[in-house]
Amino acid sequence: MCIQESCGKMFPVIKCKAAVAWERGKPLCIEDVDVAPPKVHEVRIKIIATGVCHTDWEYLYETEKGMKFRPFPLVLGHEAAGVVESVGPEVTKFSPGDKVIPLFLPQCGECKRCQCPKTNHCRKNWENTQMGVLADGTSRISCKRQQVFQFLGVSSFSEYTVVPDTSLAKIRSDAPLDKVCLLGCGVSTGYGAAVNTAKVEKDSLCAVFGLGAVGLAAVMGCQVAGAKRIIGVDINPDKFEKAKAFGATECVNPRDHSKSIQEVLVAMTDGGVDYALECVGSPDVMSAALESTADAWGTCVIAGHLRQLYGYYKVTRKLPFSVWVMRLKLDEFVSYSLPLDQINVAFGLLKSGKSIRTVINL
Incomplete structure (x- = not known):
């Protein structure tokens, strides 16, 4: 296993499986990928479960709806839950073993938008994550010696991923990850x-x-x-x-x-x-x-438009995950549970209208 230095700390490069989109309009391929260590203000996560959202399907297959261009190869997925594997320098709010939900919408807690009660549209690292990279302009995922871009800064169709610490919500230790992953978007x-x-x-x-x-x-x-x-x-x-x-x-x-x-x-x-x-x-x-x-x-x-993100919850602070686990019928949303190698089947179920949500268990 390779070891890389991340701002003075030594972390292993993790080899794992991911569903890689090599080009638009083509089925995903299950590949062996390398997930690099987290850098400053980054967290590496073991993804346990991820929902298959229509937004993932649209960015892969829709070309006539004016979808914003994102480079390929790309690992899709943005509605997930997992466990913190390691943290980079200057990360203070998360520790290995924490159960978390990665978020495609950041909350830095410091900017004008975060201080405003009328919006949750923080723009910390927004331009970079929209183009598939993190704060330093690169992705943490690679395959066949080339960079693989991260969808919305998340890429949960991978057994491991790295996200900014401002794009992560800690949840209760007893939260069922194969259910609460759905709180990450829809x-x-x-x-x-x-x-x-x-x-x-x-x-x-x-x-x-x-x-x-x-x-x-x-x-x-x-x-x-x-x-x-x-x-x-x-x-x-x-x-x-x-x-x-x-x-x-x-x-x-x-x-x-x-x-x-x-x-x-x-x-x-x-x-x-x-x-x-x-x-x-x-x-x-x-x-x-x-x-x-x-x-x-x-x-x-x-609610079907991008501006209505997360229902205007301040996701890292005010989204009441601990209450939702008890109150919402999360089980009722899950039509199918499939392994990662059935990701293209999950897309087919979504497109056909036979699935509310298929959860991929990694």
Whole structure:
């Protein structure tokens, strides 16, 4: 095993398995990779479980949606949980053995955005991580003697990865990592969209557009907030039973109606819903969600857009992981659990609509 010096400390280079995307539009390949030691303000993590999110699929296969370019080869994955293996110099908040959730959105706690209660959009190392590298402009993952870029600064489709200490949340030692990994993206985004951004009120009327993981979490948030009517909207009727288990009072398929879905909802609610939560990311659906709200007071939240990250939780400080483990139906989000070598199967299940979340166990 190779040994590298990291700012005065000697750490081994870890050889492990990872799912590498060598080029856009091609299936992932399981490869032997080297994961370098953590540098200043970095933490190396043993990934235990990672969810397969639609964002991972989009960056690999979608070319016409205006997705921001990211270089290849690339290790995808950003919704995960694991255990700290080692820490770099000047890391004070984490120790080997800590259970953690890596975060694609940093929280330095010092910048103007971190001090502002109106946003959680810290930009510490943001430009670098968006281009697949860490603070020093390089990745910690390599394969076949070439650099492999890190997706959103995380890359959880690898048995080990290295992340900045500002992009990490410590969680309870008894947290089930194969469940709480889902808090690393979709569940927190949808739930927070309802309770933090929309601030859904008791006895209100709500509509949730899109019943994937984000949408189901939004449904759950509406229910927890006390909404009396929660209408789920999706073109896949197979999702309706699950949506009702999460709290939807009824579900509507736009394809079953000759009128637009916004017209249908306005008629169903005698003037429009109090809160509409768009959880798809489609401009057409965004417009429909807005037009389905009551014109005098309705609120529309675009949870399917990048700006609605983590449901506006200050993720390293205020995201209540210890409470969520007890309150949220995390088990209900997991449709399949698969090993890393079945990652392409997981993508297929996601694309077909047969999976809310597939969790990859590493």
